[in-house]
Structure formats: C-alpha cells, structure tokens
Amino acid sequence: MDYPELAARTRRFSYGAPRAVTVSPDGARVVFLRSSGPEDPTDALWLYDVAARTERRIADPAALLQGDKDDTDLPAAERALRERLRLSAGGIGSFALDGAGVMAAFALGGRLFRADLLTGDVVELRAAGPVVDPRPDPTGRRIAYVTGGVLHVIDADGTDALLAGEAGVTWGMAEFIGAEEFHRFRGYWWSPDGRSILTARVDESRVPRWHLHDPSQPDQDPTTVAYPHAGADNAKVTLHVLDLDGGWVDVHWDRETYPYLVSASWSEQGGPLLAVLRRLQQHGLVIAVDPRTGETQVHAELADPRWVEPVPGTPVHLADGRVLVGGELAHDGYDSRCLFADGSLITPPHLYVRRVVGRLDGDLVVEASDGEPSEQHIFRIPITHSSAQAQRLTSEPGWHIAQAGGRTIVIGAQTLEHGGAQYAIHHNGDVIGEIASHAAEPPYAARPVLERVTDRRLPTGVLYPRGHVSGRRLPVLVAIYGGPGHQEVVAARARWQEKQWWADAGFAVVSIDNRGTPGVAPSFDKAIHRRFSDVILTDQVDALEALAEKHPDLDLDRVAIRGWSFGGWLSALGVLRRPDVYRCAVVGAPVTDWSLYDTAYTERYLGLPAEAPEVYSHNSLIELAAEPPVRPDEARPMLLIHGLVDDNVVAAHTLRLSAALLGAGRPHSMIPLTGATHMAAGGLAEKLLRIELDFIRRSIG
Template sequence: MTVSADGAHVIFLRSSGPEDPADQLWVLDVATGQERLVADPAQLLAGDEDLPAAERALRERLRLSASGIGSYTADSSGTAVVFTLAGRLFRADLRSSEVREIPTAGDVVDPRPAPRGDRIGYVTNGALHIVDAGGNDQVLAAEDGVTWGLAEFIAAEEFHRFRGYWWSPDGRAVLAARVDESRVPRWHLHDPANPDQPPSTVAYPHAGGPNADVSLHLLDLDGGWVDVHWDRETYPYLVCVSWSESGGPLITVLRRLQQHGLVLSVDPRTGETQVHAELADPRWVEPVPGTPAYLPDGRVLIGGELAHDGYDARCLFADGSLITPPGLYVRRVSGRIDNDLIVEAQDGEPSEQHIYRVRVSPAGTGLDARKITTTAGWHTAHAAGNTLVIGALALDHAGTRYRVYRGDEPRGEIASRAATPPYTPRPVLQRVTDRQLPTGVLYPRNHVAGRKLPVLVDIYGGPGHQEVLAVRSRWIERQWWADAGFAVVAIDNRGTPGVAPSFDKAIHRRFADVILADQVDALTALADKHTDLDLSRVAIRGWSFGGYLSALAVLRRPDVYHCAVAGAPVTDWELYDTAYTERYLGLPNDGSDVYAHNSLLESAAEPPIGADDARPMLLIHGMVDDNVVAAHTLRLSAAMLAAGRPHSMIPLTGATHLAAGGLSERLLRLELDFIRRSLPS
C-alpha cells in the first residue's frame, strides 16, 4: 500500500475475491472516497503468467504467494505506477487510468520510476537499464559475471533489503549496488521427480563461507560514475539505503558478526562517506525499518536500543537525542504527517501493535508520542502528505480493516473482499512463568470443561516472528486443529520480538537450550492453569525454524513431546546462510562447540534408549527449496535411520520454502492422521 506524496491517492493491491489468487492494482481517491480499478492482469495478459527466474526468486524472498501484480512502485507524486507481468513492463497513469506496455530489452525485474515518472529503471539479465516513455532504452550498467541493481540473497532474505538501486531526488542519477558472487559456493537444486530436467544452480553463502562482494556506485544518466567509499572489508553488509529530498544518500553497514555497524552519509559528488552514528551491541545490532532517514530539520533519524540506566527499550533517536518514550518497543517508521513521524510500536502487550504519532521536538524539549489506535489488535500504518491509512487486525473481526484519514477526519474504508470464516476462534491469551512468556490456548468449539484433551503445540519460536497475536487469522487454522480434538497451544519463547531487546537476544549463541527450556516451562505452567490439557499426549508441529524446534523437542525432550511434524527444518546450521546463522551463533570455526550443540544431527544419531525415547517424527520438505535446502531433511533422515529412530518423510516435488499453491493446506489432513496414529491412546 502506498500513499501519494500529496496524500491525494492511496494505491493498493487486491484480488477480486477470496478464491482469486491474482492481485489487481487499485487506487482510492481520498477526497471522494471512491475506489477505482487501474490494472487487471487478466485483461493485460493473453495467457498464463510465466515468471522469469529472477522474478520468481524475488517473490520468494518477499514471501509473495499471490499471482498477478505481486508488487509495484510509484513516482514521487504517486501518479505514475510501474509493475511487471510475466517479465513485461507496464506503466499506469493514475490520472487518466491509461495502462500501457513499455518495450524493454528483456525480461524485467524490479522496475522503479524516476521521481518525476518520465523514466523507468529496471533490471534484465543482471544489467541495469533506463527506459523512457517512448521506449528509448539505455544500458546504465552491465558487466559479465556480476549483477547491477539487484539485492543479493543475504540482503533480501536476512536484512529485508529487497532492492538494489535508488533514484536521486532530481532523477538525474542512480545509486546502484554491484554484486559479485564469483566467490560464493555454488549449490545445485534438483527435483528428482523430473530427471529429464537439469538442476538449477544457486550461489549460496553458507555459514562460515564467503559472501557476495557488494559495492555501491553513483551512476549519472549522462555516463558519469562515482564509487561510494567505505571500509567494505570491515563492514561487508549493506543493510539499509535511503535517498530523499531532505539530504543525500544514507546507508547502514554492518560487520560480519553484526555486533557493530555504521550509519554513513554519502556525498553524491565524490562518493565519500561520513559517520553519522555507530551502532553497537555485544550480541547483535538490530536496525529499525524506516531508518536511517533525514528529518526535515536536517537531523538524521536512527533506530536503536536503549540499554542503560535501567532501560530495556527499542527507540528512535534524532542525531543521538531520544525522541520516543523508553516504554515503547518501536517496530517500524511508517511515514510522516506534516513534520511528525507515524510509528508502529508495542507498549507492554506483545500480542498487540499500535500506531503512534511522534512529534520530532528539538533536543532537550521532552518526548511527545501520541497513541492513535485504541482498540485491541494488531495495527499497521501508511502515511504521507496529510493522509493516514491504518490497517487493523483483531480477534473480534475477520480480515484487515483499512481506514483512511485526512488530517483527523475519517475518509472511509478500503473495502475488503476476504472471506468471512465460518467460526470465530476464541483463544485464551496470557503470560506465564517468571519470564512472562506470551502464550495462547485454543479449545474445540464443543469442548466440555473437565474433558482431558491431547495437546498440539503449534510453533515457530525463531527470531523476528511472533505466533501469539490478537489477530483472528492466526487462529483460524488452529481452530480446525482444535475441532479435530486437540487443545492447541502457541508459545512465544525468548528470542521472539515484541517484549524487550533483552528478551529478543537471550538466545545469542544458545538457540536450543533457551528456546526449548522456555517451551517446556510455558507448557507446564499452562497445564497448571488449564487442567484439561493432557500432558501425557503432546504433539508439536512447525515449519522452517518451527520445524527445527519441533524436531529438537522430540529428540531432546521425549519425556514431554510424544511426536512431531517438522516442515522444512534447519537441521545443521553449517548448511544455513551466513548472515542469519552467524548473527546468532557466531562463526562455525571459532573453536567452540556452539554449532554442534545446536545441531539436530548429533541428537538424531544417538540410538534411542527404550521406546519412550523413540518418538515418531514426520519430515516434510520442498525438493527445490533454495532457502533451507532439502539436504537438511535428508541428512536428518539418514542420521535417524542409522540410529533406528522411527520417522516418515513427505518430499514435496517442485516446491520451494513457501510450499505455495495450496500445498501446505493439502498437507493438513496427512499431518492430522500422523499425529492421531502417533500419540498415546
């Protein structure tokens, strides 16, 4: 969703209904409250959508499972919007509603219009191009063996920097990333179900191995070229980049272990950089999305942590001066209204997120953060000009309700076409143990108090993601499980966000011990409060990090967990990527046993001691997963087979880490059958 700079329009994607997976481009006129369809993929494409490989990879990193217009970008005025369909470039004029295809030199990835909308940048075959409305195409940067204008795997997957070039505010130059992956190991992904097809080869930077070489360059449209200078050997990760009319480019760079970083301003004439701030943490640095950025008064907005004088907070600073109250846990800077910041933050209840309007006062004049949202739930915001759009998810209604405001005046809602679920889940949310771990318990709709129920722990548990939210959609599938005869439990252990930085970072170099201890302690505490939970019959299921945690649970605590479904689990951390793994576990060759201790393979290789130690496990993995490669599950299966541990495996042919296209839904009944057969009667 995008609000135009003048606040006159809200641009958004929406499909025609709950069974239509293809996103269309829409615009809302804020003055009238009228919605208008701008671009319908069904009308623009003659046949089925066939995505180029680079676009498929970008959508995988963005976690986009929808088809159609997966994403778009707008010019600074919000009147020209560009997007791709099947690798073709389209430009939509919101004033005239004209949509036309722009001829290009090849399949298009990540098109972005210049601020005035008169030119469009795009990437094809690793080269950065500029094309004007008349189809005049200019190669801005191209080089054999490297890519220009695209984010490398680590930037997109682990730092959520999904783009690789940025227009100057005047549209005369582009700041572009050059990515050389020649030293990154090549891994080969092959789907055995299609032996006639060659394997795909990806550059995968595994823990302890080399990363891509990433540099930044200022490219003038007239052919000028300036390199951006910083100590790339010491600070190899380019995490954040911004370039606004308020000042020149700002970048955030981190050391490899991410315990120290720099916020740098870039001189666009010379490429020289100046340190604006240092970021440091003995565990790891966690930048705040939406920062760094110039404020209208010239100060630089930076997100960071306040961990002294008794504070344990995630805050915003302007040139070092605190501008948000230390009681807030800031998640994202969403935009500006006038000179005020619109901020998404949590304030003591991790299951909810609220919107705040933060006045950026001069240093020493006090903190002014006004809470805008008052209803319970999870709120997001988009803001520009004098227009604010607030999306609200909650337990008491389905879908997301988007309300539009101009100033303090409501201007209506953006209509939702989501399905209304046939039931209303009513989870019991509470904090347990001395660590105040967020939890939720959900019963069958026909549950009679006093009837003991087997327990299903539905889990993720890893950094950057919460499961226990006051949001109905998080509990719809869980209600299906509950109605199948389970008490469904969700637990957010230490390491998940939303509570405090110390809570987030307690897992540093000790994934397995902290997370599993929290899960066990919380489950025990919940059973004391919910006496219908039968802890003699406990199943656990999860995907990705949740798959790792599920397998870890039955391997190391078979006294608590009696069977597991592990989807796409990381089983050997040396097989996972550099930035994620080293952030939490350090380097694998540092002389410690941290990697071995947190691996599943050593535990799986130990022969079970009696039947109670041989808990059954169902492994599921996509054969062409380029994030958590299938080798993780195959190696775990081999170790369990050698040790005589019971397990089953479902290989998902042609599936990636997303398991999109209805795969995950079709697996539910197979998982249910496995759990019913595996739990004690």
C-alpha cells in the same frame, strides 16, 4: 467445504484482500493491490481518491495481457524475489510510484507498464528483456528496471538505455542475504532530481554453488544457486552513483570490515544514507554519502555485544536535516527499542518500536508495541519537541499496520473480533472511508485465551475446540515457530484460524513465544545469543507446564509438537531432547545442521563455525539424532516434510536428518514435496493437514 479445502482455494482467506497499500506523499491518493474475489489469485492495481472518496481499478492484468502471455510465466529473478517476499499471489506482484505519487510502474509477466494515476491511462513500454523491479524516478520522466542482471533506464518516449551491466555480476538487484535476512529487497535508489541512481553491484563469484534438483523431473537439469552457507564467502556488494549522462562514482567505505549493506535511502533532505554491519553484526555504521565524490562520513555507530538489530525504515533524513536512527535504550532501568534523531531520543522509552512507516503532516508514524507483545499499535511521533512524546492512534486490541502521506493515514487492523485486516482511511483526523476487502470469511471464529506465564512472562495462547466442556481432558498440540523475527502469539483472529481447525479435531492447541521472539524487550530478544537450543526449549517446556496449572484440561501425557522452518528445527529438538514431554513431532523444512544455513542469520546468533564449533555441534539435530535413545520407549516418532527445490532451507537438511534417525533406529517417516519451495505454496500446505492429523492421532494414541 471443510477448512483445508477452503483455505487452499482462498490462499488462507487472502485472495481478494487489499495488500501493498501505499499513500501518495501529498495524501491525495491511496494505491493498493487486490484481486477481484476470494478465489481469484490475480492482483490488480487499484486507487482510492481521497477527495472524491471513491476507488477505481487502474490496471487489470487480464485486460493488459489480452491472453498473449500467462502472467505466471515470470523471469527467474522475479520468481526469486517473490520467494524472498513470501509472495504467492499472481498478477501484479508489486509497484513503485514517482515522487508525487501520480505515476506507477509495475511488471506483469515480465513486461513493463506505466500507469497515470490521474487519468487512469496504462501503457506498455517496450523493454530490452523480461523486467524485474521497475521504479520511476522521482520526477516521473523515466523508469529504471533490471533485466538479466543489467540495469536499464527508459524515457517517457520509449528510448531505452543500458545504464550498467557486465558478465558474471548483477546490477540493481539485492543479493540473497540482503533480501532474505535484512529484508532489503531492492538494489538501486534514484536521486531526488532523477538524474542519477545509487546502484548495487553484486559479485557472487566467491559464493559456493549449490545444486537443487527435483528427482521427479529426471529430464531437467539441476538449478545452480549461489548459496552463502555459514562460514563461507558472501557475495561482494559495492555501491556506485551512476549518472544518466554516463558519469560514474564509486562509494567508498570499509567494505572488508563492514560487508553487509543493510539499508539505503536517498531523499531531498540530504544525500544517500547507508547502514552497514560487520560480519558478526555486533557493530555497524550509519554513513552519509557525498554523491559527487563517493566519499562517506560516519554519522552514527551501532553496537551491541550480541548483535545489532536495525529498525526498519531507518536510517533516514528528517525534514529538518537530522538523521533518524533506530537503536536500543539499555541503561537507567530501560530496556526498549527506540528512535533517535542526531543522538536525541524522540520516542518514549516504554515503546518497543518495530517500524517507521511514513510521515503524517510532518510527524513520524511508527508501528510499535507498548507493554503487550501480542498487540501492535500506531503512534504519531512529533519531531519538533525536545522531549520524547507519542500519540497513540489505535485503541482496539489487535495488530495494526499503517501507511501515511500528507494528512492521510491508512490503518489496517486485525483483531480477535473479526477475520482479515480492515483498512480505514483517515484524513485530517477523520475516518473518510475504507478499502473494501473481497476476501472470503473463514467458516468459524477462533478465540484463543492469551496470557503470559512463568517468571519470564512468556506470551502464550491456548485454543480449545468449539463447544468444549470444562473437565474434559484434551491431548495438546504445540503449534510452534519460536525463532527470531516472528511471533505466534498475536491478537489477530486470522493467525489462529488454522489452529482452530486443529482444536476442533480434538486438541487443546498451545502456542508459546519463547525468549528470542520479538515484541517484549531487547534483552528478551537477545537472550538466545550463542545458546539457541537451551534457552528456547527451556522456555517452551516451562511455559507448557505453567499453562497446565492454569488449564487443567491440558493432558501433558499426550503432547504433540508441530512446526515449519525454525519451528521444524524446534519440533525435532523437542522430541529428541525432551521425549518425556513431547510424544511426537511434525517437522517441516527444518534447519538440521546450522553449518548448512546462510551466513548472516546463522552467524548472527551462533558465531562463525570455525570459531565456535561446539556451539554448532550443540545446536545440531544431526548429531542429536545419531545418538540412540537411552530407552526404546523414548524414541518418539517424527513426520519429516520438505520441498525438494527449497533454495532457503535446502532439502539436504531433512535428508541428512532422516539418515541419522535411520542409523540410530529412531522411528520416522518422510514426505518429499516435489516441485515445492520453502513456502510449500499452491495448496500443498493445506493438503498436508489431514496427513499430519492422522500421524499425530496414531502417535499419541
């Protein structure tokens, strides 16, 4: 079986692999999701017992549903949440633990289940409606959940009470911007004593309504979504502390000045902590909430003339009561992302901190890069020392993630030496076991050459066909993303598997992480502010030319470019602005007119449309495509692809680009994906590979 078919059947070799790994606070249990094999899309709930060094399945979706209901028949809110999470697996999508890590709550096919992790007993609780995002309180006595935009709480005896709900608004769910752009996927937080809940109320009445319709289903009504496009009104998000006995406290902060709720937490060490940002995200606050009165106090200010980039996992209270905040160090020659405790630096300035993942015997555990952006390592940060220190826990080159609790840490490692992630369980400093993976092994190994080029030291990777003989000139395929928050050049074999298929089809595959991508330094991340297209395309072209000097087998007279989403925008930009470099482009789900994309993302980088119309115009593919080529031989062909029910980058982007290309006489073709969202899941992306390959071969000759 060839790669496209095998990748489609195995969801790119992820079915059967562990995910959502969580460690109980005492370190005694590791809880995770995993399906039974490489072609099984249904994830079950599993537990690894640290003392016994054994694993067992806790909840099997097939046994729990007993054929009564298909687990893919999900509530609309659950489908939307999975889209924001980029989650296409079936079965149990997520779970939440109580404070001791002895009880788990999860939804399955809209039904509510509670699992006792000590006994293995799983019971269904009768909910008031289809369940989304159930979470037990820290004491384990109750479970909160959302149904139909209404927040409910159910007791252990099955007593169900409506805690908050009203027509036209939602309670307890993250709004589109919170989930899609700030990765805040939840909308409520239990108090440590389990007697009250900090809850988000989301009013989308001011948000523009857009209508998504799949023309292949003319008998179905359009789906109407509240979509806050650049310059338009956002949802109004407020916070309230709701007592289980009916008490209600409004949380007070200047929501007009700081409308974005980026993150929230509530721990035993202190009351709720919030991170909020101004609309253009150049200034923010870390504020502490008094849950008795709702009054707030500013604990720290966050500021950057370009934009503030919070560190995931912060702000949060430390065990000694100090507040941990992520920020940047940009003086005395430093250029790094760091952690501060009450203003004191606690991570070494040479680290690029990416995420705070937990506590290991009282110390912090963080994911960070240290000089090499293609690698991510795990560091242990002591918080009792006066000077910034760090102990690196991983040594093998690659991409590492972690979860920790008590004296247990689970480290997942992806490297260029093996396929998917390998999870090792460490306890008291020793490796005591692993979480087995049932995923399929890819049919071949991908071994890119990773190096940094130009005076900007841009991370790059080059992949040759297996068995390539030096001296044979190869056409070049630039496989690209190029946008904020994502790297293509990563030292993990799984990230290069599809690219190896392209290489074996006769290409030298090149990936370049231009300025604007993470992992190098804050100044590298933010060089794109208000000048997306100029900086990014310059870096791409310069890096490609530098690679050709190091790799003479790259034939720069035959270069194709291929990308999705931001990468789709960049692919089209390349052939429109630099037809001398790129001969054709595969343009997947591109943002073609930035005024049609969402507020938080677009305004962060380009400003408000009314205040910077020239910036939007300069970065628009529509205006660029509408200009006829200077010479007919510079009209490079494009293959446009877009899902017709994409609620993130709506299909109007590609339809308008096609109209502009047609009006200017520019050659292109388009594949509309019926029923597809932005993920193009269900094997669609793999089915497109051969079509894209044929297009590129015909286009570059």
